[in-house]
Structures are given as structure tokens and as C-alpha cells.
Amino acid sequence: MTLKLLCQHSLRSYNSFAVDVRAQCFVQLSKDTQCLEVLKHAQQQNLPIWVLGGGTNLLLTQDVPALVVHMATRGWRVLEETESVLLVEAAAGESWHEFVLWTLLLGGQGLENLSLIPGTVGAAPVQNIGAYGVELKDTFLGLTALDFYTGQWCDFSWADCHFAYRESVFKQQPNRWLITRVRFVLKRQGSLQLGYAALRERLEYLKIQQPTALEVSQVICSIRQEKLPDPKVLANAGSFFKNPIVSKTKAAKLAQQYPGLITYPVSRTEVKLAAGWLIEQAGWKGFRDGDAGVHRLQALVLVNYGTASGAALLSLATRIQQDIWQRFEVLLEIEPVVF
Numbered sequence: 654m655t656l657k658l659l660c661q662h663s664l665r666s667y668n669s670f671a672v673d674v675r676a677q678c679f680v681q682l683s684k685d686t687q688c689l690e691v692l693k694h695a696q697q698q699n700l701p702i703w704v705l706g707g708g709t710n711l712l713l714t715q716d717v718p719a720l721v722v723h724m725a726t727r728g729w730r731v732l733e734e735t736e737s738v739l740l741v742e743a744a745a746g747e748s749w750h751e752f753v754l755w756t757l758l759l760g761g762q763g764l765e766n767l768s769l770i771p772g773t774v775g776a777a778p779v780q781n782i783g784a785y786g787v788e789l790k791d792t793f794l795g796l797t798a799l800d801f802y803t804g805q806w807c808d809f810s811w812a813d814c815h816f817a818y819r820e821s822v823f824k825q826q827p828n829r830w831l832i833t834r835v836r837f838v839l840k841r842q843g844s845l846q847l848g849y850a851a852l853r854e855r856l857e858y859l860k861i862q863q864p865t866a867l868e869v870s871q872v873i874c875s876i877r878q879e880k881l882p883d884p885k886v887l888a889n890a891g892s893f894f895k896n897p898i899v900s901k902t903k904a905a906k907l908a909q910q911y912p913g914l915i916t917y918p919v920s921r922t923e924v925k926l927a928a929g930w931l932i933e934q935a936g937w938k939g940f941r942d943g944d945a946g947v948h949r950l951q952a953l954v955l956v957n958y959g960t961a962s963g964a965a966l967l968s969l970a971t972r973i974q975q976d977i978w979q980r981f982e983v984l985l986e987i988e989p990v991v992f
């Protein structure tokens with residue numbers, strides 16, 4: 654047995670909401686070869702397995718009666734290089750942002766808009782991470798995972814993952830697969846995604862007319878550092894609600910009542926509303942109940958000012974959801990994984 658198992662281990666420093674709950678059993682994996690050993694141990698002890706990356710998309714409302722597997726595997730490599738593309742692979746425990754920087758320094762394009770998203774490479778496909786008009790699925794090539802149900806290693810193609818807006822098969826069936834390696838196909842040149850106003854305006858302000866991918870990454874990092882609370886300073890899990898998709902008819906009705914309503918086209922019949930705008934209109938921005946609150950500048954971000962429990966944060970989220978439903982008849986879906 655090479656695994657170092659810890660009992661009743663506090664998860665406070667392993668989740669960005671800094672909620673103090675315990676794992677019945679905890680193990681950190683530094684090698685892919687330990688995965689089967691973990692599965693065997695869990696089966697022997699009759700314990701469910703619970704996968705943990707950086708804990709930046711989680712709301713823990715109770716102790717976790719499971720074997721919590723913290724992915725800490727490291728490494729990345731170039732699989733193939735041609736004049737036009739670069740195929741790369743990274744281990745699940747790698748920092749997502751460090752990996753993005755490595756690809757940019759190699760001359761790869763495609764991940765720059767996803768710079769500075771916290772968390773690990775292995776968790777990135779779980780919610781098909783997205784920012785500034787780019788999603789992981791746009792450059793995803795494949796991944797390797799261990800299926801805890803069958804004990805078999807499997808390779809997932811793009812189609813197997815069922816990616817959607819902040820969704821995938823892995824988010825639908827949590828803790829079934831342990832993702833160990835993720836692969837991407839990056840371009841060496843081509844057009845960059847500069848559609849979001851905040852990004853365009855900052856590039857204009859800096860007088861950068863034809864930015865490189867690395868420059869886009871740098872600009873996005875600086876915007877994010879200004880706008881978003883750093884979980885190390887103020888505990889949070891990023892956006893707490895997904896942006897709701899509604900019918901154009903529904904949006905037109907709402908726009909009559911709320912002329913400032915923000916919408917973005919999604920399809921011929923649907924539009925996306927900005928959840929943060931709805932929450933702000935309802936007066937929740939800056940709201941605080943004990944140590945659970947809504948960030949004073951970002952209405953979409955719930956924060957823990959100190960010792961808020963997961964249940965208190967969830968209760969605040971539920972109040973917001975009910976209020977938004979009553980005012981706008983729009984259902985806000987929670988984005989992080991709630992346990």
C-alpha cells in the first residue's frame with residue numbers, strides 16, 4: 654500500500670469557499686498508477702469515491718462520507734507538432750492557468766481567453782469551462798479517465814463528453830470517472846476571439862490593434878484581477894449561477910417591463926440573460942447575512958466573509974433564486990457542484 658490515507662481530514666483549505674467540513678477518508682494522488690489502488694481500497698472499505706481538484710467550483714454543505722481523492726498529478730507534453738497545429742496533453746492535477754501559459758509560450762492558440770480560471774486541468778472538462786466567448790470544447794481533443802463503476806480505463810472523444818454550456822457527461826454523473834489526462838488541439842495562427850466588450854475596450858485603450866494570443870491572455874488576466882475577488886482574500890467559487898437561457902418571446906416581454914434588460918443571442922428562438930444583471934436589479938448586490946453575502950461589485954459571486962457554513966451559503970442562494978423567480982419568472986440554476 655503506497656497510499657497515505659488521512660481520516661476525518663478537514664477540507665477547509667481544499668475548497669475556495671473555505672467551508673470547514675471533513676472527509677471521512679482523504680488521499681492525495683500524485684501518480685496515475687495509484688488510481689486503481691484507490692479504487693481497490695474504496696471497494697475493500699465499502700466507501701464511495703469523491704473526486705476533488707482545486708475545490709474552486711464546489712459548495713460543501715456537509716461532511717463528506719466518502720474516500721475523497723485529491724488529484725495532484727503533474728506534467729504536460731507535446732504529443733504532435735505540425736506547421737499549423739500543436740497537440741498537447743496535461744495531467745489532471747496541473748494548475749489550469751499554468752498549463753494555459755505553457756501552451757501560449759509554445760506558440761499555441763486557443764486557450765488564451767480561458768486564462769486565470771482557477772482550478773485543475775482535470776476539472777476543466779467537467780463543466781466545459783468558459784470565459785470571454787471561448788469554451789474548453791472549442792480546442793478539446795480527448796481525455797483519459799478511470800471508470801470507477803467498471804474499473805476500466807477509457808478514452809473519451811469530443812462527442813463522448815456531451816459538452817454543453819457549463820455542462821458535460823462528467824457533471825451529469827459526478828464521481829463516476831476519474832479524469833487523469835486531457836488533450837487539446839491548438840492552432841499556431843488564426844483569428845482570435847475578441848468579441849466580448851470588456852476585452853475589446855481594454856485592447857483599444859492599450860492601443861493594441863492586432864494582439865497576439867499572449868497579449869489577449871495578459872489583458873484578460875488584468876481584467877479578471879481587477880473585477881473578481883481572489884478566493885485567497887475573500888472566499889468564493891466564482892459565478893454562483895449560470896446565465897439563464899430563455900425564449901425570445903419571454904425576453905421581449907421582460908424587456909417591456911425592464912428596458913435595460915441585457916440579452917445575448919443563443920439561437921433562432923432563444924437568448925441568454927445576464928444572471929448578474931437580474932440579481933443586481935433585485936437589490937441583492939452587496940447583501941450580507943452573517944458571513945454569507947453577495948459580492949459588492951459582482952452580483953453573480955457569493956462570498957464567505959469568514960465562517961459561513963455551506964448550508965448558510967446555500968440558503969442565501971435559495972433566497973436569491975426564489976426572489977428572481979418571483980420578480981422575473983426566470984429560474985436561476987446553480988453553477989458549482991453542491992454537496
Ligand code: FAD
Pocket residue numbers: 669703704705706707708709710711724745770771772773774775776777779780781782783784823827828830831832833881882883884889890891892990
Ligand atoms: P473542483 O471544484 O475541485 O471540482 C469541481 C467538480 O469537478 C467536482 O464535481 C469534482 O468532483 C469534479 N472533478 C474535479 N477534478 C476531477 C477529475 N480529475 N476527474 C473527474 N472529476 C473531477 N469557471 C468557468 O467556467 N469560467 C470562469 O471564468 C471561471 N472563473 C472563476 C473565477 C473564480 C474566482 C473562481 C473561484 C472560480 C471560477 N470558475 C470559473 C469555476 C472553477 O474555477 C472551474 O469550474 C474549474 O474548472 C474548477 O476546477 P477545480 O479543480 O477547482 O474543480
Ligand code: NAP
Pocket residue numbers: 783784785786848849850851880881890891892893896917925927929988
Ligand atoms: P461580463 O463581461 O461583465 O458579461 C456579463 C455576462 O454577459 C457574462 O456572464 C457573459 O456570459 C455575458 N456576455 C458578455 N458579453 C457577451 C457577448 N459578447 N456574447 C455573449 N455573452 C456575453 O462578464 P464577467 O462577469 O466580467 O465575466 C467575463 C467572462 O468570464 C464571462 O465569460 C464569464 O462567464 C467568465 N467568468 C466565469 C466565472 C465562473 O465562475 N463561471 C467567473 C468569472 C468570470 P458568459 O458567462 O456566458 O460568457
